[in-house]
Amino acid sequence: MIDAAIHVEKLSKSFAGQPAVDAISFSVATGSTTALLGGNGAGKTTTISMLLGLLLPDSGTIRVLGEDMVKHRYRVLPRVNFSSPYVELPHRLSVRENLTVYGHLYGVSKLKQRIAQLAEELELIDFLDRASGRLSAGQKTRVAIAKAMLNQPELLLLDEPTASLDPDTADWVRGYFRAYQQRSGATILLASHNMAEVERLCDQVVMMKQGGIVDAGSPAQLRERYGRNDLEQVFLDIARNRRLPHGAA
Numbered sequence: 747m748i749d750a751a752i753h754v755e756k757l758s759k760s761f762a763g764q765p766a767v768d769a770i771s772f773s774v775a776t777g778s779t780t781a782l783l784g785g786n787g788a789g790k791t792t793t794i795s796m797l798l799g800l801l802l803p804d805s806g807t808i809r810v811l812g813e814d815m816v817k818h819r820y821r822v823l824p825r826v827n828f829s830s831p832y833v834e835l836p837h838r839l840s841v842r843e844n845l846t847v848y849g850h851l852y853g854v855s856k857l858k859q860r861i862a863q864l865a866e867e868l869e870l871i872d873f874l875d876r877a878s879g880r881l882s883a884g885q886k887t888r889v890a891i892a893k894a895m896l897n898q899p900e901l902l903l904l905d906e907p908t909a910s911l912d913p914d915t916a917d918w919v920r921g922y923f924r925a926y927q928q929r930s931g932a933t934i935l936l937a938s939h940n941m942a943e944v945e946r947l948c949d950q951v952v953m954m955k956q957g958g959i960v961d962a963g964s965p966a967q968l969r970e971r972y973g974r975n976d977l978e979q980v981f982l983d984i985a986r987n988r989r990l991p992h993g994a995a
């Protein structure tokens with residue numbers, strides 16, 4: 747795929763001889779939203795870490811936004827960002843201080859205005875000057891999203907973007923990502939265990955199991971292939987080897 751935002755071929759990574767990601771190949775079209783799905787230990791975080799250049803692959807190629815990630819990581823990183831509720835921001839710094847530090851790291855121009863804009867968009871104004879360690883889980887998630895949006899990324903990698911959010915806030919955050927994508931043309935790759943969220947947000951789903959890709963397609967294609975009404979059932983079928991996709995050997 748020539749205009750893919752992400753193109754991965756035969757990508758592998760082992761830890762102590764145990765394959766965590768095993769020769770996977772996939773592409774993510776520019777401007778699309780793709781979900782990486784799979785049970786615990788399937789290899790999603792390892793894949794995302796390699797896409798971000800945090801882990802070096804043992805073999806295979808990764809092109810991100812047209813660049814070879816292993817050779818030209820520093821050309822790519824200013825155009826990418828990442829959010830995970832599992833990565834904590836420094837606790838003692840206030841929200842504003844954290845966003846300022848990251849903004850400087852990313853080389854964001856007119857940083858004060860950008861922080862004010864994100865504080866307004868993500869409803870952070872009431873706790874901008876509070877220590878980041880004193881926020882609720884949901885507030886931390888919104889701050890992590892603000893951090894990820896500072897450089898207006900062309901590619902956004904999201905690990906469990908709505909974990910710990912109440913249903914109303916989670917819905918609002920999904921709408922926020924959708925609106926950002928529509929106005930910027932950004933590409934989103936997310937790992938999620940929330941199948942309703944994936945159905946709502948994603949054009950493509952890549953199903954991982956034990957380090958490999960076991961199936962891929964749009965949510966509608968996967969539902970049809972497995973004869974199911976929702977993606978949760980498809981996920982369970984794959985996880986439990988309950989049935990092969992229609993037409994598979």
Ligand SMILES: Nc1ncnc2c1ncn2[C@@H]1O[C@H](COP(=O)(O)OP(=O)(O)OP(=O)(O)O)[C@@H](O)[C@H]1O
Pocket residue numbers: 761762765766784785786787788789790791792793
């Ligand atoms: N730093 C590491 N050292 C050793 N093994 C690792 C390391 N990171 C991941 N693994 C192993 O690699 C495999 C894939 O892990 P990974 O974190 O990529 O899975 P995941 O799909 O993100 O799972 P989860 O949904 O639980 O977050 C697992 O067996 C895990 O134990």
